[in-house]
Amino acid sequence: xxxxxxxxxxxxxxxxxxxxxxxxxxxxxxxxxxxxxxxxxxxxxxxxxxxxxxxxxxxxxxxxxxxxxxxxxxxxxxxxxxxxxxxxxxxxxxxxxxxxxxxxxxxxxxxxxxxxxxxxxxxxxxxxxxxxxxxxxxxxxxxxxxxxxxxxxxxxxxxxxxxxxxxxxxxxxxxxxxxxxxxxxxxxxxxxxxxxxxxxxxxxxxxxxxxxxxxxxxxxxxxxxxxxxxxxxxxxxxxxxxxxxxxxxxxxxxxxxxxxxxxxxxxxxxxxxxxxxxxxxxxxxxxxxxxxxxxxxxxxxxxxxxxxxxxxxxxxxxxxxxxxxxxxxxxxxxxxxxxxxxxxxxxxxxxxxxxxxxxxxxxxxxxxxxxxxxxxxxxxxxxxxxxxxxxxxxxxxxxxxxxxxxxxxxx
Numbered sequence: 001x002x003x004x005x006x007x008x009x010x011x012x013x014x015x016x017x018x019x020x021x022x023x024x025x026x027x028x029x030x031x032x033x034x035x036x037x038x039x040x041x042x043x044x045x046x047x048x049x050x051x052x053x054x055x056x057x058x059x060x061x062x063x064x065x066x067x068x069x070x071x072x073x074x075x076x077x078x079x080x081x082x083x084x085x086x087x088x089x090x091x092x093x094x095x096x097x098x099x100x101x102x103x104x105x106x107x108x109x110x111x112x113x114x115x116x117x118x119x120x121x122x123x124x125x126x127x128x129x130x131x132x133x134x135x136x137x138x139x140x141x142x143x144x145x146x147x148x149x150x151x152x153x154x155x156x157x158x159x160x161x162x163x164x165x166x167x168x169x170x171x172x173x174x175x176x177x178x179x180x181x182x183x184x185x186x187x188x189x190x191x192x193x194x195x196x197x198x199x200x201x202x203x204x205x206x207x208x209x210x211x212x213x214x215x216x217x218x219x220x221x222x223x224x225x226x227x228x229x230x231x232x233x234x235x236x237x238x239x240x241x242x243x244x245x246x247x248x249x250x251x252x253x254x255x256x257x258x259x260x261x262x263x264x265x266x267x268x269x270x271x272x273x274x275x276x277x278x279x280x281x282x283x284x285x286x287x288x289x290x291x292x293x294x295x296x297x298x299x300x301x302x303x304x305x306x307x308x309x310x311x312x313x314x315x316x317x318x319x320x321x322x323x324x325x326x327x328x329x330x331x332x333x334x335x336x337x338x339x340x341x342x343x344x345x346x347x348x349x350x351x352x353x354x355x356x357x358x359x360x361x362x363x364x365x366x367x368x369x370x371x372x373x374x375x376x377x378x379x380x381x382x383x384x385x386x387x388x389x390x391x392x393x394x395x396x397x398x399x400x401x402x403x404x405x406x407x408x409x410x411x
Contacts, residue, residue, distance in 0.1 A: 004402060012055050056365055201297065228248065254307065
């Protein structure tokens with residue numbers, strides 16, 4: 001099919017608190033070509049949606065498609081071929097939940113991305129950073145206190161979320177290599193984390209000079225640095241050094257929230273992962289020392305979510321789930337909906353997510369020129385965000401680039 005006309009669709013994209021009036025949506029060669037009432041368009045197929053709700057294809061700004069287990073130290077030891085095949089399954093499930101684009105924050109490589117682009121697998125459009133950059137003893141250094149083996153091999157393991165680099169010249173080279181290898185932005189571990197053994201929250205071992213060097217490399221390539229960050233002091237330090245996207249941000253301070261709102265950086269909260277890790281982390285392989293860190297960030301992240309919304313901070317949708325917890329990807333919708341309005345939650349996975357990915361006008365909207373990514377929902381998610389959960393059970397049609405990836409028999 002090269003062209004499609006959807007009649008009588010009511011658009012919900014998070015920019016309004018009520019669905020729009022019924023419009024027609026014309027699609028040709030994978031793009032939206034016209035949107036409005038009473039479109040005259042000679043399409044190969046015409047579908048009358050009868051006033052049903054349509055959303056742009058959803059966007060998850062923080063995933064790990066190669067995280068087949070919550071024990072990330074074990075994950076990096078797995079054979080690359082096995083990880084690639086398992087990742088294809090993980091991504092297919094994401095697409096069936098309505099996520100037509102995802103941004104991987106550590107691990108996925110150009111090979112997986114090319115497999116998606118070439119149609120070898122059904123998967124969301126994949127935006128990658130390659131390997132995240134960590135310092136010795138930082139987030140994604142999984143050796144623990146009793147091992148000092150060389151970690152150079154991390155860079156070649158598909159199951160490794162990151163690579164270890166120390167010193168200005170080393171971080172410059174690592175950033176340049178990832179960008180050369182196809183990364184579209186750079187990810188840096190600028191704080192401690194939950195899933196790694198030796199880095200407490202608030203850990204700031206990357207020096208100011210190292211952080212600035214990575215930001216300079218990224219800017220020189222025409223892109224940006226995204227930072228794994230929880231603690232307010234670490235966030236301020238990263239912003240001062242040129243980091244433009246904050247991942248997590250659970251312990252961000254009021255003054256820093258105001259600064260981000262004023263200066264225009266973006267934040268990707270990932271609250272569902274802490275909710276699931278607290279309940280199921282040990283069951284799915286998270287180490288005891290990591291489970292113990294969860295409460296340090298879980299409740300604070302939800303309270304900060306409200307403050308960032310009130311301040312007008314642009315927030316992208318993020319799930320950040322690992323291993324067997326990946327099916328809870330859509331749980332971030334109702335979880336956020338307990339704290340901020342439903343339209344803002346939806347916008348975080350559409351218009352605002354596109355801004356985070358620097359793909360405004362390409363994804364996250366139903367408008368001429370954008371990729372024809374679209375889902376038809378059985379009900380109004382502005383009234384019930386749970387309609388976006390259930391592994392896509394309430395989604396009657398999922399289009400990606402104008403191609404039906406799921407289509408109920410009744411549509």
